[in-house]
Amino acid sequence: MHPEVRQIGPGTCPKCGMALEPVLPELEPGENPELADFRRRFWGTLPLTVLVTLIAMSGGLFDALLGAARPWVELALGTPVVLWAGWPFFVRGAQSVINRSPNMWSLIGLGTGAAWVYSVTATVLPGIFPPSFRIDGHVAVYFEAAAVIISLTLLGQVLELRARSETGAAIRALLGLAPKTARRLRDDETEEDIPLTHVHPGDRLRVRPGEKVPVDGVVLSGTSAVDESMLTGEPMPVAKAAGNKVIGATLNTSGALVMRAEKIGAQTVLAQIVQMVAQAQRSRAPMQRMADVVAGWFVVGVVAVALLTFLGWGLFGPQPSWAYGLINAVAVLIIACPCALGLATPMSVMVATGKAATHGVLFRDAAAIENLRKVDTLIVDKTGTLTEGKPAFHGVAAAAGRSEDDILRIAASLDQGAEHPLAQTIVAEARRRGLKLDAPEQFESASGIGVRGVVQGLTIALGNTALMEEGGVDWHPLAVQAEALRLEGASVMFLAVDGKVAGLVAVS
Numbered sequence: 110m111h112p113e114v115r116q117i118g119p120g121t122c123p124k125c126g127m128a129l130e131p132v133l134p135e136l137e138p139g140e141n142p143e144l145a146d147f148r149r150r151f152w153g154t155l156p157l158t159v160l161v162t163l164i165a166m167s168g169g170l171f172d173a174l175l176g177a178a179r180p181w182v183e184l185a186l187g188t189p190v191v192l193w194a195g196w197p198f199f200v201r202g203a204q205s206v207i208n209r210s211p212n213m214w215s216l217i218g219l220g221t222g223a224a225w226v227y228s229v230t231a232t233v234l235p236g237i238f239p240p241s242f243r244i245d246g247h248v249a250v251y252f253e254a255a256a257v258i259i260s261l262t263l264l265g266q267v268l269e270l271r272a273r274s275e276t277g278a279a280i281r282a283l284l285g286l287a288p289k290t291a292r293r294l295r296d297d298e299t300e301e302d303i304p305l306t307h308v309h310p311g312d313r314l315r316v317r318p319g320e321k322v323p324v325d326g327v328v329l330s331g332t333s334a335v336d337e338s339m340l341t342g343e344p345m346p347v348a349k350a351a352g353n354k355v356i357g358a359t360l361n362t363s364g365a366l367v368m369r370a371e372k373i374g375a376q377t378v379l380a381q382i383v384q385m386v387a388q389a390q391r392s393r394a395p396m397q398r399m400a401d402v403v404a405g406w407f408v409v410g411v412v413a414v415a416l417l418t419f420l421g422w423g424l425f426g427p428q429p430s431w432a433y434g435l436i437n438a439v440a441v442l443i444i445a446c447p448c449a450l451g452l453a454t455p456m457s458v459m460v461a462t463g464k465a466a467t468h469g470v471l472f473r474d475a476a477a478i479e480n481l482r483k484v485d486t487l488i489v490d491k492t493g494t495l496t497e498g499k500p501a502f503h504g505v506a507a508a509a510g511r512s513e514d515d516i517l518r519i520a521a522s523l524d525q526g527a528e529h530p531l532a533q534t535i536v537a538e539a540r541r542r543g544l545k546l547d548a549p550e551q552f553e554s555a556s557g558i559g560v561r562g563v564v565q566g567l568t569i570a571l572g573n574t575a576l577m578e579e580g581g582v583d584w585h586p587l588a589v590q591a592e593a594l595r596l597e598g599a600s601v602m603f604l605a606v607d608g609k610v611a612g613l614v615a616v617s
Contacts, residue, residue: 144270148196151263154194158253161186165253166451180232180250187252191225195259199577211408218261219412220442224255225385227435239431249432254439280463283383286339286358290396291323292316294367311368316361318528324357325372333364334529334557344499344530345600348557362528363554382471389462395479415441500530502538503599503615506590516543516612520571522564522603526552531600532560533614555579559602570605577610584610 120537144289155319161183164175175182201466202218228250231238235248243249295311308314308324316322319512322335334346337359346362348356355368357377374380423436458475472478505513523537526549539546549569552562558579559572570580577584582605584591591601591613599615 140184141270141274144267144274147270148268148548149265150194150197150262151267153262154190154256157186157190158256161190161256165251180228181245183250183252184229186224186226187256190256190259191221191252194263195255198259203272204439215408216411216442216445217258220257220439221258223435223442224251224258224439228252228255240429243429243432249436250435251439274550276449280383280386280609283379283386286321287357287377287379288321288323291370292320306374308370310370310373314364314368314370316355316368318361318363318365320361322355322357322359322361322366324370324579325377326355326357326368327368328353328355329367331364331366332557334362335367336360336362336530338440346529349383350557380569383573385471385473386462389458389474389477395476411442413446414445415439418499434538447491467520500600500616502534503597503617505592505615506587506594506613508587508611511611513612514542514544516604516616517542518546519564519567519606519611520602520614522547523549523560523562523571524551525549527554527560527563529554529560529604535614536617568607571602573602578606580605582608582610585612586610 120510143577164179164183164186198214199222200216201214205215208328225448231250232249238248245493271310287305289305291305291308292300292315293303293308294315295298300315305323313329314323314326316333318333327348328351330351332348332350335349335355336346337356338344339358339360340356346360349366355366356379357372360380372378375384418441419431419434419438422437422534423431426433458478461478462472462475505517507513507516517539520542522538524535525546527533536546547565550563550566552560554560555576559570559576560578561570561572561576563569570576570582574584582603584603584605587603587610591603594601594613594615597615597617602614603610604612604614
Protein backbone atom coordinates (compact mmCIF):
# COMPACT_ATOMS: atom_id res chain seq x y z
CA MET A 110 0.00 0.00 0.00
CA HIS A 111 1.23 3.50 -0.84
CA PRO A 112 1.00 5.84 2.21
CA GLU A 113 0.57 8.91 0.02
CA VAL A 114 -2.74 7.59 -1.33
CA ARG A 115 -5.68 8.95 0.67
CA GLN A 116 -9.41 9.05 0.10
CA ILE A 117 -12.65 9.50 2.03
CA GLY A 118 -14.17 6.14 2.92
CA PRO A 119 -12.90 2.58 2.41
CA GLY A 120 -11.54 1.35 -0.91
CA THR A 121 -8.44 0.00 -2.60
CA CYS A 122 -5.15 1.59 -3.52
CA PRO A 123 -5.28 2.69 -7.18
CA LYS A 124 -1.58 1.92 -7.58
CA CYS A 125 -1.36 -1.59 -6.15
CA GLY A 126 -4.92 -2.71 -5.47
CA MET A 127 -4.39 -3.39 -1.76
CA ALA A 128 -7.16 -2.43 0.66
CA LEU A 129 -6.75 1.04 2.13
CA GLU A 130 -6.52 1.27 5.91
CA PRO A 131 -8.21 3.87 8.13
CA VAL A 132 -5.94 6.72 9.18
CA LEU A 133 -6.59 5.72 12.80
CA PRO A 134 -7.95 2.30 13.79
CA GLU A 135 -11.34 2.17 15.46
CA LEU A 136 -11.38 1.69 19.22
CA GLU A 137 -13.57 -1.42 18.95
CA PRO A 138 -12.87 -2.82 15.49
CA GLY A 139 -14.48 -5.83 13.91
CA GLU A 140 -12.52 -8.40 11.97
CA ASN A 141 -10.53 -7.04 9.04
CA PRO A 142 -12.71 -7.90 6.00
CA GLU A 143 -9.65 -8.32 3.78
CA LEU A 144 -8.13 -10.74 6.29
CA ALA A 145 -11.38 -12.71 6.46
CA ASP A 146 -11.57 -12.83 2.65
CA PHE A 147 -7.99 -14.02 2.19
CA ARG A 148 -8.33 -16.57 4.97
CA ARG A 149 -11.46 -17.97 3.29
CA ARG A 150 -9.71 -18.13 -0.08
CA PHE A 151 -6.64 -19.82 1.41
CA TRP A 152 -8.37 -22.52 3.45
CA GLY A 153 -11.06 -23.03 0.81
CA THR A 154 -8.54 -23.92 -1.90
CA LEU A 155 -5.68 -25.44 0.11
CA PRO A 156 -7.05 -29.02 -0.34
CA LEU A 157 -7.20 -28.43 -4.11
CA THR A 158 -3.60 -27.23 -4.13
CA VAL A 159 -2.46 -30.28 -2.16
CA LEU A 160 -4.32 -32.68 -4.49
CA VAL A 161 -3.11 -31.13 -7.75
CA THR A 162 0.46 -31.09 -6.40
CA LEU A 163 0.28 -34.76 -5.38
CA ILE A 164 -1.00 -35.74 -8.82
CA ALA A 165 1.63 -33.67 -10.63
CA MET A 166 4.51 -34.90 -8.47
CA SER A 167 3.47 -38.57 -8.34
CA GLY A 168 5.79 -39.55 -11.18
CA GLY A 169 3.13 -41.46 -13.09
CA LEU A 170 1.53 -43.05 -10.03
CA PHE A 171 -1.89 -41.71 -11.02
CA ASP A 172 -1.53 -42.44 -14.74
CA ALA A 173 -3.06 -45.92 -14.44
CA LEU A 174 -6.02 -44.49 -12.55
CA LEU A 175 -6.57 -41.30 -14.52
CA GLY A 176 -5.04 -42.08 -17.89
CA ALA A 177 -5.65 -39.42 -20.52
CA ALA A 178 -7.95 -37.57 -18.11
CA ARG A 179 -5.05 -36.58 -15.86
CA PRO A 180 -4.52 -33.06 -17.30
CA TRP A 181 -8.28 -32.47 -17.17
CA VAL A 182 -8.34 -33.44 -13.49
CA GLU A 183 -5.45 -31.06 -12.82
CA LEU A 184 -7.34 -28.36 -14.75
CA ALA A 185 -10.42 -28.91 -12.59
CA LEU A 186 -8.39 -28.79 -9.38
CA GLY A 187 -6.02 -25.94 -10.25
CA THR A 188 -8.39 -23.50 -11.96
CA PRO A 189 -10.40 -22.54 -8.81
CA VAL A 190 -7.13 -21.89 -7.00
CA VAL A 191 -5.78 -19.62 -9.72
CA LEU A 192 -8.94 -17.81 -10.84
CA TRP A 193 -10.81 -17.55 -7.53
CA ALA A 194 -8.21 -17.66 -4.77
CA GLY A 195 -5.65 -15.73 -6.80
CA TRP A 196 -8.04 -13.20 -8.34
CA PRO A 197 -7.08 -10.34 -5.95
CA PHE A 198 -3.46 -10.71 -7.04
CA PHE A 199 -4.36 -10.41 -10.72
CA VAL A 200 -6.41 -7.29 -9.92
CA ARG A 201 -3.48 -5.76 -8.05
CA GLY A 202 -1.07 -6.64 -10.83
CA ALA A 203 -3.35 -5.13 -13.48
CA GLN A 204 -3.86 -1.94 -11.49
CA SER A 205 -0.13 -1.56 -10.96
CA VAL A 206 0.46 -1.80 -14.71
CA ILE A 207 -2.42 0.56 -15.57
CA ASN A 208 -1.08 3.14 -13.09
CA ARG A 209 2.49 2.65 -14.36
CA SER A 210 3.76 1.46 -10.99
CA PRO A 211 4.68 -2.20 -11.59
CA ASN A 212 5.49 -4.13 -8.45
CA MET A 213 5.62 -7.61 -6.95
CA TRP A 214 1.97 -8.22 -7.87
CA SER A 215 2.80 -7.61 -11.51
CA LEU A 216 5.36 -10.41 -11.38
CA ILE A 217 3.12 -12.81 -9.46
CA GLY A 218 0.18 -12.18 -11.77
CA LEU A 219 2.31 -12.53 -14.89
CA GLY A 220 4.07 -15.69 -13.69
CA THR A 221 1.03 -17.59 -12.45
CA GLY A 222 -1.11 -16.33 -15.31
CA ALA A 223 1.41 -17.51 -17.90
CA ALA A 224 1.66 -20.94 -16.28
CA TRP A 225 -2.12 -21.32 -16.10
CA VAL A 226 -2.87 -20.07 -19.64
CA TYR A 227 -0.19 -22.34 -21.08
CA SER A 228 -1.50 -25.34 -19.11
CA VAL A 229 -5.12 -24.74 -20.13
CA THR A 230 -4.10 -24.45 -23.76
CA ALA A 231 -2.02 -27.62 -23.50
CA THR A 232 -4.99 -29.46 -22.01
CA VAL A 233 -7.69 -28.21 -24.39
CA LEU A 234 -5.63 -27.93 -27.61
CA PRO A 235 -2.59 -30.19 -27.24
CA GLY A 236 -2.32 -30.64 -31.00
CA ILE A 237 -1.14 -27.08 -31.61
CA PHE A 238 2.13 -27.68 -29.74
CA PRO A 239 5.22 -28.95 -31.60
CA PRO A 240 7.12 -32.08 -30.44
CA SER A 241 9.59 -29.95 -28.49
CA PHE A 242 6.80 -29.25 -25.95
CA ARG A 243 6.03 -32.93 -25.36
CA ILE A 244 7.23 -35.25 -22.61
CA ASP A 245 6.58 -38.97 -23.19
CA GLY A 246 4.19 -38.00 -25.97
CA HIS A 247 2.19 -35.61 -23.80
CA VAL A 248 2.30 -31.83 -23.53
CA ALA A 249 3.35 -31.04 -19.96
CA VAL A 250 1.04 -28.91 -17.82
CA TYR A 251 1.97 -26.82 -14.78
CA PHE A 252 -1.27 -26.24 -12.89
CA GLU A 253 0.46 -27.27 -9.65
CA ALA A 254 3.11 -24.55 -10.04
CA ALA A 255 0.51 -21.80 -10.39
CA ALA A 256 -1.62 -23.24 -7.57
CA VAL A 257 1.28 -23.57 -5.12
CA ILE A 258 2.46 -20.03 -5.82
CA ILE A 259 -1.05 -18.65 -5.29
CA SER A 260 -1.50 -20.60 -2.04
CA LEU A 261 1.88 -19.54 -0.65
CA THR A 262 1.21 -15.91 -1.56
CA LEU A 263 -2.21 -16.13 0.10
CA LEU A 264 -0.60 -17.55 3.22
CA GLY A 265 1.86 -14.65 3.25
CA GLN A 266 -1.00 -12.17 2.93
CA VAL A 267 -2.93 -13.81 5.76
CA LEU A 268 0.12 -13.63 8.03
CA GLU A 269 0.80 -10.03 7.01
CA LEU A 270 -2.78 -8.89 7.60
CA ARG A 271 -2.90 -10.69 10.93
CA ALA A 272 0.30 -8.97 12.04
CA ARG A 273 -1.08 -5.66 10.76
CA SER A 274 -4.23 -6.13 12.85
CA GLU A 275 -2.21 -7.01 15.94
CA THR A 276 -0.01 -3.97 15.40
CA GLY A 277 -3.13 -1.79 15.20
CA ALA A 278 -3.92 -3.00 18.71
CA ALA A 279 -1.04 -0.85 19.97
CA ILE A 280 -2.74 2.26 18.62
CA ARG A 281 -6.10 1.11 19.97
CA ALA A 282 -4.47 0.68 23.38
CA LEU A 283 -3.33 4.30 23.23
CA LEU A 284 -6.81 5.42 22.19
CA GLY A 285 -8.23 3.39 25.06
CA LEU A 286 -6.32 5.48 27.59
CA ALA A 287 -8.88 8.26 27.21
CA PRO A 288 -12.13 7.99 29.22
CA LYS A 289 -15.36 7.39 27.33
CA THR A 290 -17.34 10.13 29.09
CA ALA A 291 -16.85 13.46 30.87
CA ARG A 292 -18.75 15.13 33.71
CA ARG A 293 -19.84 18.60 32.55
CA LEU A 294 -20.98 21.36 34.92
CA ARG A 295 -24.06 23.33 33.90
CA ASP A 296 -24.52 27.02 34.70
CA ASP A 297 -26.57 26.08 37.80
CA GLU A 298 -23.62 23.91 39.02
CA THR A 299 -25.48 20.64 38.41
CA GLU A 300 -23.59 17.85 36.65
CA GLU A 301 -24.31 15.81 33.54
CA ASP A 302 -22.38 12.86 32.11
CA ILE A 303 -21.76 13.28 28.39
CA PRO A 304 -19.82 11.32 25.75
CA LEU A 305 -16.29 12.57 25.26
CA THR A 306 -17.15 13.59 21.69
CA HIS A 307 -19.72 16.07 23.04
CA VAL A 308 -17.16 18.09 25.01
CA HIS A 309 -16.50 21.57 23.58
CA PRO A 310 -13.71 24.07 24.29
CA GLY A 311 -14.72 26.24 27.23
CA ASP A 312 -16.84 23.57 28.95
CA ARG A 313 -16.36 23.25 32.69
CA LEU A 314 -15.66 19.67 33.71
CA ARG A 315 -15.42 18.05 37.12
CA VAL A 316 -12.81 15.33 37.67
CA ARG A 317 -13.18 13.32 40.86
CA PRO A 318 -10.42 11.36 42.61
CA GLY A 319 -9.61 8.14 40.77
CA GLU A 320 -11.00 9.43 37.46
CA LYS A 321 -9.09 10.24 34.29
CA VAL A 322 -8.85 13.77 32.97
CA PRO A 323 -11.13 13.73 29.89
CA VAL A 324 -9.42 16.35 27.68
CA ASP A 325 -6.58 18.86 27.77
CA GLY A 326 -7.38 21.96 29.78
CA VAL A 327 -6.62 24.17 32.76
CA VAL A 328 -7.63 23.77 36.42
CA LEU A 329 -10.19 26.33 37.60
CA SER A 330 -10.52 25.21 41.21
CA GLY A 331 -9.44 22.44 43.56
CA THR A 332 -6.11 20.86 44.39
CA SER A 333 -4.93 17.36 43.61
CA ALA A 334 -2.04 15.25 42.38
CA VAL A 335 -2.29 13.92 38.82
CA ASP A 336 -0.50 10.80 37.61
CA GLU A 337 1.05 11.81 34.27
CA SER A 338 3.15 8.66 33.82
CA MET A 339 1.34 7.72 30.60
CA LEU A 340 2.80 10.85 29.03
CA THR A 341 6.07 11.55 30.83
CA GLY A 342 6.96 8.22 32.44
CA GLU A 343 7.29 10.07 35.76
CA PRO A 344 5.95 7.73 38.47
CA MET A 345 5.26 10.51 40.98
CA PRO A 346 1.91 12.33 40.66
CA VAL A 347 2.25 16.02 39.88
CA ALA A 348 0.57 18.58 42.14
CA LYS A 349 -2.19 20.55 40.42
CA ALA A 350 -3.98 23.69 41.54
CA ALA A 351 -5.92 26.54 39.94
CA GLY A 352 -4.15 27.77 36.83
CA ASN A 353 -2.20 24.56 36.17
CA LYS A 354 -2.50 22.70 32.87
CA VAL A 355 -3.84 19.14 32.83
CA ILE A 356 -3.55 16.60 30.03
CA GLY A 357 -6.30 14.31 28.82
CA ALA A 358 -6.07 10.61 29.84
CA THR A 359 -3.90 11.37 32.89
CA LEU A 360 -5.18 10.07 36.24
CA ASN A 361 -6.46 12.30 39.04
CA THR A 362 -5.26 10.54 42.19
CA SER A 363 -6.47 12.54 45.19
CA GLY A 364 -8.57 15.72 45.29
CA ALA A 365 -11.48 16.82 43.12
CA LEU A 366 -10.77 19.28 40.31
CA VAL A 367 -12.89 21.60 38.21
CA MET A 368 -11.25 22.29 34.86
CA ARG A 369 -11.95 24.20 31.66
CA ALA A 370 -11.66 22.21 28.43
CA GLU A 371 -9.22 23.79 25.96
CA LYS A 372 -8.19 21.12 23.45
CA ILE A 373 -10.48 18.32 22.32
CA GLY A 374 -10.50 15.55 19.75
CA ALA A 375 -7.51 15.49 17.43
CA GLN A 376 -6.01 18.55 19.19
CA THR A 377 -5.26 16.74 22.47
CA VAL A 378 -1.77 15.54 23.34
CA LEU A 379 -2.96 11.92 23.37
CA ALA A 380 -4.50 12.23 19.91
CA GLN A 381 -1.28 13.74 18.56
CA ILE A 382 0.71 10.83 20.02
CA VAL A 383 -1.67 8.35 18.38
CA GLN A 384 -1.40 10.18 15.06
CA MET A 385 2.39 10.14 15.31
CA VAL A 386 2.43 6.37 15.86
CA ALA A 387 -0.02 5.78 13.00
CA GLN A 388 1.99 8.03 10.69
CA ALA A 389 5.21 6.21 11.59
CA GLN A 390 3.58 2.87 10.79
CA ARG A 391 2.49 4.11 7.37
CA SER A 392 5.80 5.77 6.57
CA ARG A 393 8.40 4.10 4.40
CA ALA A 394 11.99 3.40 5.22
CA PRO A 395 14.66 4.85 2.88
CA MET A 396 15.24 1.34 1.52
CA GLN A 397 11.57 1.09 0.55
CA ARG A 398 11.56 4.51 -1.08
CA MET A 399 14.63 3.53 -3.07
CA ALA A 400 12.86 0.35 -4.13
CA ASP A 401 9.84 2.39 -5.28
CA VAL A 402 12.07 4.44 -7.56
CA VAL A 403 13.61 1.43 -9.30
CA ALA A 404 10.52 -0.81 -9.15
CA GLY A 405 9.30 0.05 -12.64
CA TRP A 406 12.65 -0.63 -14.27
CA PHE A 407 13.13 -3.69 -12.10
CA VAL A 408 9.91 -5.33 -13.28
CA VAL A 409 10.70 -4.52 -16.91
CA GLY A 410 14.15 -6.02 -16.45
CA VAL A 411 12.74 -9.17 -14.86
CA VAL A 412 10.26 -9.63 -17.71
CA ALA A 413 13.09 -9.18 -20.20
CA VAL A 414 15.23 -11.78 -18.41
CA ALA A 415 12.27 -14.18 -18.28
CA LEU A 416 11.74 -13.74 -22.03
CA LEU A 417 15.42 -14.38 -22.72
CA THR A 418 15.26 -17.44 -20.48
CA PHE A 419 12.30 -18.79 -22.44
CA LEU A 420 14.00 -18.20 -25.79
CA GLY A 421 17.38 -19.49 -24.59
CA TRP A 422 16.00 -22.77 -23.30
CA GLY A 423 13.66 -23.14 -26.27
CA LEU A 424 16.37 -22.61 -28.89
CA PHE A 425 19.40 -24.16 -27.21
CA GLY A 426 18.13 -26.36 -24.37
CA PRO A 427 17.57 -30.14 -24.26
CA GLN A 428 14.28 -31.62 -25.35
CA PRO A 429 11.51 -30.84 -24.63
CA SER A 430 13.23 -27.47 -24.91
CA TRP A 431 10.21 -25.14 -25.08
CA ALA A 432 8.52 -26.84 -22.12
CA TYR A 433 11.70 -26.32 -20.09
CA GLY A 434 11.89 -22.76 -21.38
CA LEU A 435 8.37 -21.96 -20.21
CA ILE A 436 8.74 -23.37 -16.71
CA ASN A 437 12.11 -21.67 -16.21
CA ALA A 438 10.73 -18.35 -17.46
CA VAL A 439 7.88 -18.62 -14.96
CA ALA A 440 10.43 -19.45 -12.25
CA VAL A 441 12.36 -16.25 -13.07
CA LEU A 442 9.19 -14.17 -12.75
CA ILE A 443 8.27 -15.66 -9.38
CA ILE A 444 11.70 -15.89 -7.77
CA ALA A 445 12.55 -12.31 -8.79
CA CYS A 446 9.54 -11.04 -6.84
CA PRO A 447 10.93 -8.57 -4.24
CA CYS A 448 9.04 -10.10 -1.30
CA ALA A 449 11.65 -8.91 1.20
CA LEU A 450 11.02 -5.28 0.25
CA GLY A 451 7.35 -5.73 -0.53
CA LEU A 452 6.33 -7.64 2.60
CA ALA A 453 9.08 -8.12 5.17
CA THR A 454 10.30 -4.52 5.36
CA PRO A 455 6.91 -2.80 5.81
CA MET A 456 5.83 -5.47 8.28
CA SER A 457 8.99 -5.02 10.34
CA VAL A 458 8.33 -1.26 10.45
CA MET A 459 4.71 -1.77 11.54
CA VAL A 460 5.53 -4.32 14.22
CA ALA A 461 8.48 -2.27 15.52
CA THR A 462 6.53 0.98 15.83
CA GLY A 463 3.51 -0.74 17.36
CA LYS A 464 5.53 -2.70 19.91
CA ALA A 465 7.60 0.37 20.79
CA ALA A 466 4.45 2.44 21.33
CA THR A 467 3.19 -0.02 23.96
CA HIS A 468 6.42 0.65 25.88
CA GLY A 469 6.20 4.42 25.53
CA VAL A 470 8.76 4.75 22.72
CA LEU A 471 7.55 6.77 19.72
CA PHE A 472 9.16 7.06 16.27
CA ARG A 473 8.50 9.98 13.97
CA ASP A 474 8.92 7.86 10.84
CA ALA A 475 10.40 4.63 9.54
CA ALA A 476 13.65 6.38 8.63
CA ALA A 477 14.35 6.83 12.35
CA ILE A 478 14.20 3.07 12.85
CA GLU A 479 16.56 2.41 9.96
CA ASN A 480 18.98 5.06 11.24
CA LEU A 481 19.23 3.35 14.63
CA ARG A 482 21.95 1.14 13.17
CA LYS A 483 24.19 4.23 13.09
CA VAL A 484 23.67 5.10 16.77
CA ASP A 485 26.73 4.64 18.99
CA THR A 486 25.58 6.70 22.00
CA LEU A 487 22.19 6.62 23.72
CA ILE A 488 21.10 9.44 26.03
CA VAL A 489 18.05 8.61 28.15
CA ASP A 490 16.06 11.39 29.80
CA LYS A 491 12.82 9.77 30.83
CA THR A 492 11.88 8.20 34.16
CA GLY A 493 10.62 4.67 33.73
CA THR A 494 12.74 3.91 30.67
CA LEU A 495 15.71 2.45 32.52
CA THR A 496 13.95 2.18 35.88
CA GLU A 497 10.88 0.18 36.87
CA GLY A 498 8.66 3.25 36.68
CA LYS A 499 7.39 2.93 40.24
CA PRO A 500 8.86 4.12 43.57
CA ALA A 501 10.84 1.78 45.83
CA PHE A 502 11.66 2.16 49.51
CA HIS A 503 15.15 3.61 49.94
CA GLY A 504 15.78 4.06 53.65
CA VAL A 505 14.87 5.69 56.94
CA ALA A 506 16.78 7.86 59.42
CA ALA A 507 15.80 8.60 63.03
CA ALA A 508 16.51 11.58 65.24
CA ALA A 509 18.09 11.09 68.64
CA GLY A 510 15.96 9.03 70.99
CA ARG A 511 13.97 7.23 68.27
CA SER A 512 14.46 4.01 66.30
CA GLU A 513 14.16 3.56 62.54
CA ASP A 514 11.28 1.09 62.94
CA ASP A 515 9.45 3.60 65.13
CA ILE A 516 9.80 6.31 62.48
CA LEU A 517 8.64 3.94 59.74
CA ARG A 518 5.69 2.71 61.83
CA ILE A 519 4.42 6.23 62.54
CA ALA A 520 4.86 7.36 58.91
CA ALA A 521 3.13 4.24 57.56
CA SER A 522 0.26 4.56 60.04
CA LEU A 523 -0.45 8.07 58.79
CA ASP A 524 0.03 7.13 55.12
CA GLN A 525 -2.65 4.45 55.28
CA GLY A 526 -5.12 7.19 54.43
CA ALA A 527 -3.17 8.41 51.38
CA GLU A 528 -3.34 7.24 47.75
CA HIS A 529 0.00 8.67 46.66
CA PRO A 530 2.50 6.08 45.30
CA LEU A 531 5.09 7.26 47.84
CA ALA A 532 2.65 6.61 50.66
CA GLN A 533 1.82 3.15 49.33
CA THR A 534 5.53 2.33 49.15
CA ILE A 535 6.07 3.34 52.78
CA VAL A 536 3.07 1.31 53.97
CA ALA A 537 4.24 -1.73 51.99
CA GLU A 538 7.72 -1.56 53.56
CA ALA A 539 6.28 -1.31 57.08
CA ARG A 540 4.10 -4.35 56.51
CA ARG A 541 7.04 -6.23 55.02
CA ARG A 542 8.92 -5.62 58.27
CA GLY A 543 5.93 -6.83 60.28
CA LEU A 544 5.32 -3.50 62.03
CA LYS A 545 1.95 -2.97 63.70
CA LEU A 546 0.18 0.03 62.16
CA ASP A 547 -2.41 2.21 63.89
CA ALA A 548 -5.36 3.73 62.08
CA PRO A 549 -5.05 7.52 61.74
CA GLU A 550 -7.64 9.38 63.80
CA GLN A 551 -7.43 12.40 61.51
CA PHE A 552 -5.95 12.73 58.04
CA GLU A 553 -5.40 15.66 55.69
CA SER A 554 -3.54 15.79 52.39
CA ALA A 555 -1.62 18.98 51.72
CA SER A 556 -1.32 18.70 47.95
CA GLY A 557 2.24 18.93 46.73
CA ILE A 558 3.92 19.18 50.13
CA GLY A 559 2.80 16.17 52.23
CA VAL A 560 0.18 14.86 54.65
CA ARG A 561 -0.94 15.71 58.20
CA GLY A 562 -2.99 13.88 60.78
CA VAL A 563 -3.34 12.43 64.24
CA VAL A 564 -2.11 8.94 65.20
CA GLN A 565 -2.62 7.66 68.77
CA GLY A 566 -3.22 11.22 69.92
CA LEU A 567 0.04 12.47 68.38
CA THR A 568 0.02 15.24 65.78
CA ILE A 569 1.95 13.92 62.81
CA ALA A 570 3.24 15.68 59.69
CA LEU A 571 5.05 13.89 56.86
CA GLY A 572 6.34 15.80 53.85
CA ASN A 573 8.92 18.17 52.44
CA THR A 574 10.55 21.22 53.98
CA ALA A 575 7.63 23.43 52.93
CA LEU A 576 5.27 21.37 55.10
CA MET A 577 7.71 21.52 58.00
CA GLU A 578 8.07 25.30 57.75
CA GLU A 579 4.31 25.69 57.42
CA GLY A 580 3.93 23.88 60.75
CA GLY A 581 6.80 25.74 62.41
CA VAL A 582 8.98 22.61 62.61
CA ASP A 583 12.76 23.04 62.61
CA TRP A 584 14.02 20.38 60.16
CA HIS A 585 17.66 21.51 60.08
CA PRO A 586 18.93 18.92 62.64
CA LEU A 587 18.41 16.27 59.93
CA ALA A 588 19.52 18.42 56.98
CA VAL A 589 22.84 16.58 56.53
CA GLN A 590 21.18 13.14 56.43
CA ALA A 591 18.52 14.46 54.05
CA GLU A 592 21.10 15.85 51.63
CA ALA A 593 23.04 12.57 51.68
CA LEU A 594 19.88 10.65 50.73
CA ARG A 595 19.08 13.14 47.97
CA LEU A 596 22.55 12.66 46.50
CA GLU A 597 21.71 8.97 46.25
CA GLY A 598 18.71 9.87 44.09
CA ALA A 599 16.02 9.49 46.76
CA SER A 600 12.98 11.63 47.52
CA VAL A 601 13.20 12.64 51.18
CA MET A 602 10.23 13.22 53.52
CA PHE A 603 10.59 14.69 57.00
CA LEU A 604 8.49 13.24 59.84
CA ALA A 605 7.42 15.61 62.62
CA VAL A 606 5.74 14.45 65.85
CA ASP A 607 3.99 17.07 67.98
CA GLY A 608 5.89 19.88 66.28
CA LYS A 609 9.38 18.37 66.46
CA VAL A 610 11.32 16.66 63.69
CA ALA A 611 11.59 12.94 64.48
CA GLY A 612 13.11 11.36 61.41
CA LEU A 613 13.36 10.94 57.64
CA VAL A 614 11.82 8.51 55.20
CA ALA A 615 13.38 8.17 51.73
CA VAL A 616 11.86 6.66 48.60
CA SER A 617 13.57 6.36 45.21
